[in-house]
Amino acid sequence: MTAPRGPGARTLDHSEILDPSRVRWQIAEAARAEWLAHALSCEPADRPAAEAAISALYELVDQPPPTFVWVDSPGAAAKLVPPSRTLSAGTPTWLESRLANSLSELRARLNRRIDFSDHSSRRPVIPPEDPPEALDRGLALDALLAHGVRGALRSSVLGSVAATIRAELREPIGLGWYGQHEAHWVAHYDAHRRIGVHFGQEPERVFGLWAETVRSCGWWWPRDDVCVLTERPVVVRTEPVPGSAYGELRMHAADGPAIAYPDGWRAYAWHGTPVPPWVIEDVTADAINTERNIEIRRCAVERLGWDGYIERAGxxxxxxxxxxxxxxxxxxxxxxxxxxxxxxxxxxxxxxxxxxxxxxxxxxxxxxxxxxxxxxxxxxxxxxxxxxxxxxxxxxx
Incomplete structure (x- = not known):
């Protein structure tokens, strides 16, 4: 599996070349930057690549390739995705569950190879001011990868970009995957591969299929005979998280949608908090006064400014x-x-x-x-x- 080169790589000086952990961390940083670029990509989806990877994933669970239906946004998908079939005791599992189980088994095999628990990267840690210096102070490289690659991308992509989309959808569509917004776990395993970890031929082949969906498409929902996929967005607007140690980002746009899709479907965010359109497009004192959600009200006041709110609210x-x-x-x-x-x-x-x-x-x-x-x-x-x-x-x- 290969990934396009992106920002993040730099020339190492002689002292770093002598320190294998520092060299490996720089390699991991480059991997993180490349997968972040995939996660934030606004290029059209690579439909042939996505369909080929998902067809191979269907074959892994003994299912023929589905009919592919492409839509321009998660909002459009919500109107088309067939509901998940309910399981009953004693009946075979249906496709979505079988795919989920296949992915779970894959990740368990990869985790055993690097002695990683999926919950470890979610534990709060004191971020190092400088990751290489943290390595010098004794921080294990595996821990740095868990927080500096997986944790950082999980926060930036799954916790902010995908969360903003989910908030606008309001209702869950059913079991599916986030495509490009699954970059956190793919980047983590890919970083280990780049620094020399070998997972084995078959696990790496299957991992490559899931990684291809991150590279090539937006959200997707597999069903028995049909798979609904979304295009990638045409607008993604973020800002750095203040004080972050690993370049974490959050969704933010003060003058329009934070994310928008080809069909015009969009979602808004204010410094990382998903908000309804009026907070950005048409904020008023009356709307603030009648808003029941305290976080949305706070964002709206910040958008208007306290002085402006006090004046307009009388x-x-x-x-x-x-x-x-x-x-x-x-x-x-x-x-x-x-x-x-x-x-x-x-x-x-x-x-x-x-x-x-x-x-x-x-x-x-x-x-x-x-x-x-x-x-x-x-x-x-x-x-x-x-x-x-x-x-x-x-x-x-």
């Missing part, structure tokens, strides 16, 4: 005070116009006591009862304290 200034729990910051209290059928409330605008990963401090708003006239009392109430107790805190977090 919030009346009540009082300001230094924040005793957060030096050099102010607490601002506003009266919120009462809409019919809603309860009276006020808004406390504060600055987060914790520093974000990019070094900034986020402003956030808290809904507080309307009887508070003192911002410090309102802040204390949010912690279950009196204003005097809150003032006595050295620093809140």
């Amino acid at each position: 919030l009346a200034f009540v009082a300001r005070a230094p924040d005793p729990g957060n030096p050099d910051s102010e607490l601002l209290l506003y009266d919120v116009p009462r809409a019919p059928g809603t309860i009276a409330r006020r808004l406390l605008l504060a600055v987060n006591g914790s520093v974000e990963r990019d070094g900034t401090r986020r402003r956030y708003g808290l809904s507080v009862p309307p009887w508070f006239d003192d911002p410090v009392d309102a802040a204390g109430w949010s912690y279950g304290l009196t204003g005097a107790q809150y003032t006595g805190l050295l620093r809140r977090t």
Whole structure:
């Protein structure tokens, strides 16, 4: 199996050539960059390659090649994909389950060869400031590959790109695979292959078929007689995750869709959080005030800006005070116009006591009862304290 060259490779100096672990990590970084490029590709799908690989996967479970139906987006697929057949006790497993079992067996064989548990790359770790220096300090190369290749791509691709698509679909379509957005586990095993691990002829052949689907197509849903596949997107917009150690990305676009497909189907994201279109295309104070999801409401306010939201929502200034729990910051209290059928409330605008990963401090708003006239009392109430107790805190977090 080969993959096209991409960004990530560089010339090694003499000291690195003398250190096999550093050399192998550089090889793994190049593999990660190449598979990330596949995951974010907006080129048209390679339909012949995808169909050939999936036909071979059908043959592995003793099924003839299906009829292939191509659509332009996951949204279009949702209208066409036949439902998975329900299994009952004593009946043979159907195609989707047999493919899933075949893949599970393959990954188990590959994992045994590299002594890897699929759950190990999901454990939280303190990211090294510099991976080669981490190797010098004794971090095992296998652990670095698990987090720096598999974990990083899982977070960037499966946890952000695919998650944004799933949020827009709203309802699951049924058992299927993510094609190019399965890059995390393919890259992990490929990185091991590139640094000299041999999995065996048959496992590598089967692995190559699954890897080909990542290289060649978008999401796909196999059924007994038909396989529905999607084209790759035409727009994918991301940004670096602040403070990330391995170049992790997240979906973000401030002026349009974060991902869009040839038929116009699209999904939106604000700094990694999937949001409905109005947050990006037509954010208003009324829409913010009626939104029940706190994360979407937060994103919409950030999109509009607190000053813009306060002005458009017609919030009346009540009082300001230094924040005793957060030096050099102010607490601002506003009266919120009462809409019919809603309860009276006020808004406390504060600055987060914790520093974000990019070094900034986020402003956030808290809904507080309307009887508070003192911002410090309102802040204390949010912690279950009196204003005097809150003032006595050295620093809140």
